[in-house]
Structures are given as structure tokens and as C-alpha cells.
Amino acid sequence: MTTTLDRGALPGVLTVGLARGAVELKQFFRHKDQVIFTFSFPALILILLGSVFSDTYEGTGVSSGQVFSASMAGAGIIATSFLNLGIGVAEDRSDGTLKRLRGAPVPMSAYFIGKIVLVVVASLAELVLLLAVGMALFDTTLPADAGRWFTLVWVFLLGTIACSLLGLTISSFAKNAQSAGAITNLPYIGLLFVSGVYIPLVVLPGWMLDIGALFPVKWVAQGFRAALLPDSMAAQEPAGTWELGTTALVLGGWCVVGLVLCLVTFRLTARKER
Amino acid sequence: MTAIQVQGLRKSYNTLVAVDGIDLDIHRGQVFAILGPNGAGKTTTVEILEGHRTRTSGSVSVLGTDPARATRAWRARIGIVLQTANDAAELTVAETVRHFATYFPAPADPRAVIEQVGLTEKAGARIKQLSGGQRRRLDVALGIVGRPELLFLDEPTTGFDPEARRHFWDLIRTLAADGTTIVLTTHYLDEAEALADEVAVIAGGRIVARGTPATLGGRSTAKATVSWIDHDGPRSVLTDTPTALVNQLSGGGRELPELTVTRPSLEDTYLSLIGGAR
Ligand SMILES: Nc1ncnc2c1ncn2[C@@H]1O[C@H](COP(=O)(O)OP(=O)(O)OP(=O)(O)O)[C@@H](O)[C@H]1O
Ligand SMILES: [Mg+2]
Numbered sequence: 001m002t003t004t005l006d007r008g009a010l011p012g013v014l015t016v017g018l019a020r021g022a023v024e025l026k027q028f029f030r031h032k033d034q035v036i037f038t039f040s041f042p043a044l045i046l047i048l049l050g051s052v053f054s055d056t057y058e059g060t061g062v063s064s065g066q067v068f069s070a071s072m073a074g075a076g077i078i079a080t081s082f083l084n085l086g087i088g089v090a091e092d093r094s095d096g097t098l099k100r101l102r103g104a105p106v107p108m109s110a111y112f113i114g115k116i117v118l119v120v121v122a123s124l125a126e127l128v129l130l131l132a133v134g135m136a137l138f139d140t141t142l143p144a145d146a147g148r149w150f151t152l153v154w155v156f157l158l159g160t161i162a163c164s165l166l167g168l169t170i171s172s173f174a175k176n177a178q179s180a181g182a183i184t185n186l187p188y189i190g191l192l193f194v195s196g197v198y199i200p201l202v203v204l205p206g207w208m209l210d211i212g213a214l215f216p217v218k219w220v221a222q223g224f225r226a227a228l229l230p231d232s233m234a235a236q237e238p239a240g241t242w243e244l245g246t247t248a249l250v251l252g253g254w255c256v257v258g259l260v261l262c263l264v265t266f267r268l269t270a271r272k273e274r
Numbered sequence: 275m276t277a278i279q280v281q282g283l284r285k286s287y288n289t290l291v292a293v294d295g296i297d298l299d300i301h302r303g304q305v306f307a308i309l310g311p312n313g314a315g316k317t318t319t320v321e322i323l324e325g326h327r328t329r330t331s332g333s334v335s336v337l338g339t340d341p342a343r344a345t346r347a348w349r350a351r352i353g354i355v356l357q358t359a360n361d362a363a364e365l366t367v368a369e370t371v372r373h374f375a376t377y378f379p380a381p382a383d384p385r386a387v388i389e390q391v392g393l394t395e396k397a398g399a400r401i402k403q404l405s406g407g408q409r410r411r412l413d414v415a416l417g418i419v420g421r422p423e424l425l426f427l428d429e430p431t432t433g434f435d436p437e438a439r440r441h442f443w444d445l446i447r448t449l450a451a452d453g454t455t456i457v458l459t460t461h462y463l464d465e466a467e468a469l470a471d472e473v474a475v476i477a478g479g480r481i482v483a484r485g486t487p488a489t490l491g492g493r494s495t496a497k498a499t500v501s502w503i504d505h506d507g508p509r510s511v512l513t514d515t516p517t518a519l520v521n522q523l524s525g526g527g528r529e530l531p532e533l534t535v536t537r538p539s540l541e542d543t544y545l546s547l548i549g550g551a552r
């Protein structure tokens with residue numbers, strides 16, 4: 001007697017991964033907390049900051065609002081990668097999503113493909129939203145030439161990858177979604193202050209600049225300023241230049257560190273749960 | 275053919291021994307129920323069989339595979355309904371079942387599965403809006419949508435109303451008739467009695483009794499209690515030969531007021547089994 005049904009082939013990993021991506025996106029954009037605190041928050045801060053400070057930088061014709069728009073675009077994609085995954089994966093762990101997937105013929109790689117789809121789409125949407133707010137309210141213009149578009153693309157990619165991996169790592173330290181909200185937002189908000197997003201770098205004390213320079217936030221924000229502002233604004237950076245080479249090195253370095261941390265912590269938590 | 279073979283299974287959480295030497299043999303096509311008080315080790319045992327938890331010692335084979343080394347192909351052959359789940363709150367019932375079906379090589383029709391668990395009216399509702407019993411029915415739907423050969427259900431009917439429970443029983447009978455092997459844990463003795471070919475009672479991490487619901491714990495051969503009322507008031511006698519006793523008492527057909535002959539119910543047997551194990 002044969003009792004094993006002929007079931008045909010298992011669905012491909014990519015097929016399952018893309019199906020997960022669709023479901024991840026639905027869940028993200030239907031989740032009010034996520035949409036308000038992760039997705040819309042940077043735009044709200046931008047509107048507030050840009051309306052409070054309305055001066056222009058001497059001899060450049062660039063307004064504070066334009067500078068905030070560029071920097072907040074950086075903060076925005078960090079929200080949709082770092083906060084999104086840090087909170088989302090902790091939630092998946094505590095509400096049983098991960099356990100259900102482990103009990104089904106779903107490889108972990110398909111779960112991660114789903115998360116990549118989520119981060120890419122949400123981050124692009126975030127970037128579009130912040131640029132649209134900037135263009136509507138604060139004279140923001142799209143990158144002026146191909147070189148600047150290229151800068152925007154690689155800063156976006158390296159920034160979202162590094163911050164996604166760090167988000168995955170930090171999710172392992174959260175007991176549940178609420179505690180994940182706290183332990184991700186604390187470093188995020190703190191770093192926004194010392195990274196020239198809320199407050200221009202030139203007015204910060206040296207020790208704050210040093211702390212900010214260690215983490216991705218400053219470099220993503222600075223990279224976006226390089227892509228979206230005229231070169232005359234480079235003089236406003238502490239180094240007096242856009243430091244694109246250093247930006248690529250630091251963000252690339254965080255991608256590698258993030259990957260290692262993420263693999264180690266995921267392995268440890270997977271073991272602890274059983 | 276065996277679906278599940280377990281020998282000397284043990285599991286400790288630090289110093290607490292949750293499963294303390296369990297042997298099991300579950301045949302293909304069988305409906306096997308695991309009963310036992312809270313904390314007996316039911317979930318621990320079942321989740322080891324599902325590959326969700328590691329074991330401390332013992333050997334386990336589920337559909338010919340050690341669940342600790344589960345492959346995707348093996349996972350596609352089993353269905354799991356966990357004791358609790360709160361995932362996918364923002365999706366609708368239909369979206370979730372349809373999505374889950376895409377994980378499997380030969381899934382059932384999602385719409386038919388939703389119908390089978392009685393959620394058709396709620397198919398468009400967000401999961402966070404379901405009642406406790408409806409949420410549980412969705413979990414059952416996700417357990418069966420992959421058309422598993424072997425289905426694990428950990429307290430599947432918690433929160434079901436009586437009618438939903440009867441529907442669920444019919445569903446399990448249909449699946450069993452199609453050849454699905456079913457392992458379920460439950461606190462409801464009537465459920466075990468209605469569904470199971472075989473029952474094991476676990477207490478303190480050990481199997482304290484096993485058998486068919488009718489013979490469990492020597493139930494079918496247990497002494498019967500004959501009760502009636504005579505001029506001294508209520509009388510009650512425990513006997514191996516109730517028919518002879520009634521015949522003798524009635525003197526060839528005289529009516530005995532309030533005569534009853536009872537054997538221990540499954541519940542009586544169960545309570546004495548787990549009482550003795552404590
Ligand atoms: N992850 C865990 N860590 C530590 N102890 C655990 C863990 N899971 C279960 N236990 C303990 O192991 C014992 C058996 O638990 P288990 O969940 O298997 O019981 P159960 O028979 O399913 O109970 P219930 O009927 O309440 O669902 C309990 O004493 C419980 O406290
Ligand atoms: Mg249990």
C-alpha cells in the first residue's frame with residue numbers, strides 16, 4: 001500500500017517569497033500604528049521643522065526647509081527599514097507568525113524575500129512622500145543631473161540595506177512588539193539629533209558630531225543632501241565637502257557588520273525559542 | 275503502517291521535567307487523542323513531534339523522518355494547529371487562507387476550506403475582528419489547507435460553541451475517512467470519545483493509560499453500580515454481575531423503585547486516572 005500522495009513539486013522559493021512580500025505590504029499599510037509612527041511621522045516632522053525655520057542660507061538661496069527635506073528623506077528611509085523591521089520582526093516572533101511559517105513548507109529565505117519586498121516598496125514610497133512634501137512646501141527640486149541621481153540611488157540602497165540588517169538584529173533583543181518600539185525608537189530619535197537631521201551639524205558640539213559619525217543616520221542624511229542640494233551647500237557640512245567616499249565606506253561597512261550581527265543573533269534566538 | 279513512532283521521549287526545561295519517558299505508536303489513518311490535565315506535557319510532546327521543539331532524549335519518527343531534521347517536503351505533508359496563535363491580525367480570512375495555500379504543492383481549494391470550517395460569512399473580515407472561536411476555526415482552516423497526510427491539533431476546539439464543535443467533529447471524521455492521520459489534544463472527554471480510535475492519558479509527563487475510549491483504564495470491565503430504593507431508603511451495590519443482582523432483587527419481575535445500573539463514565543475513569551497519578 002502506498003500512502004504517500006504524489007504531491008508534485010514544492011512551490012519555488014522566489015514564488016513564495018514574492019507572495020509573502022504582497023502579504024507583508026498589505027499588513028504594513030493596514031497597520032495604523034505602523035502607518036502613523038513609521039511611515040507618516042518623518043513627513044510630519046518635516047512639515048513642522050520646515051515651517052518653524054524659514055531662513056535661507058547666505059549666498060546660496062537654499063532655504064532651511066529644502067535642507068530639512070533632504071535630511072528627513074534620509075530619516076524616512078531609516079524609519080521604513082530599521083524601525084519597520086526592528087518592530088515588525090519582533091512582532092512576527094511574538095504573535096506566532098514566525099512559528100507558523102516554521103511549521104509550514106516555507107524556507108526562511110522566502111520570509112526574508114518578503115521583508116525585502118516590504119522594505120524596498122515602503123522605503124521608495126517614503127522617499128516619494130518626503131520629496132513630494134518638500135517640493136510642495138519647501139522648494140525642493142529633484143536631483144539636478146545624472147550624477148546626483150546616481151548618488152541618490154546608492155545612498156538609498158546602502159542605507160536601507162545597512163539599516164534593515166541592523167533592524168533585524170535589534171529585533172532579537174525585544175521581548176514583544178511594544179518593547180521593540182521602545183528599543184528601536186530610542187537610538188533612532190537620539191541619532192536624528194546628533195546626525196544633522198533635526199539640527200544642522202555645524203551648530204553641534206564636537207563630541208556629538210563624533211558620536212553621530214559612527215552610525216549610518218548621519219551619512220544617509222548627508223548623502224541625500226549631496227544628491228538634492230546644490231554644491232554651494234557643501235560648505236555648510238563640518239568637513240566643507242559632501243564626503244561621498246567616506247559615506248560609501250561607512251555605509252558599506254555597516255552593511256557587513258549588520259549582516260554578521262543579524263546572522264549571529266538570529267541563530268541564537270532561533271535556538272533559545274525551542 | 276506507522277505514522278508516528280516515539281520511544282523513551284524526554285524533555286526538560288532547565289530543571290523541570292515536562293515529558294518523562296513517553297512511548298507512542300500511532301498508525302496511519304488513526305485518530306489519536308491525547309488527554310491530560312494542564313501542564314501534563316501534551317503541548318510539549320506534540321510540538322516535539324511537529325519539529326517545533328527540541329527533545330532532551332529519546333527517538334522520534336514522524337512519517338519516517340526525525341522532526342528535528344525536518345525538510346520542506348516533510349513539512350508539506352503535515353498540518354499543524356497550534357494551541358495559540360495571534361498572527362496576521364490585519365489580513366482577512368480569505369486572504370490568509372488563500373496565501374497559506376500557496377505554500378503547498380497540492381493545496382485544497384481555499385474557498386472550500388473556509389466553508390468546511392464555517393467561516394464563509396466571515397471570509398472578508400479582518401482577522402483581528404474575529405471572535406475567539408472564529409479565530410480558532412481559522413487556525414483549523416490553515417492546518418488543513420495543505421491537504422496534510424498527518425494533522426496535529428492542539429486543543430483545536432477551545433472556544434467553539436456546541437454547534438461549531440459538532441461541525442468540527444464532522445470535519446475530522448471526513449478527513450479521517452480520507453485517510454488523514456490525526457493527533458489531537460483535548461480537555462473534552464466527549465470529544466475524545468466521539469472522535470478517537472485510541473486515547474492516551476498523560477499526567478506528569480508520563481502516559482498513565484491508553485486504549486480505546488470504551489476500554490480506557492479498564493472501563494468496560496469495571497464493576498457496575500446498581501442503585502434502587504427499598505423500605506430502608508436508597509441502596510447502592512458495586513458488583514461484577516449486575517444482571518444477576520437485579521434478577522435476584524426483583525424476584526422475577528417485581529419493579530424496583532428508581533433502579534439504575536451505571537458503569538464509570540469516561541470522565542469518572544479519567545479523573546481517577548489523573549488523580550492516581552498525582
Ligand atoms: N517553553 C517552556 N519553558 C519552560 N517550561 C515550559 C515551557 N513550555 C512548557 N513548560 C512547562 O512544561 C510543563 C508541560 O507544559 P505543556 O505546555 O506541555 O502542558 P500541556 O499538557 O500542554 O498543558 P495545557 O493543558 O495547559 O495546555 C508545564 O509545567 C509547563 O510549565
Ligand atoms: Mg497545551
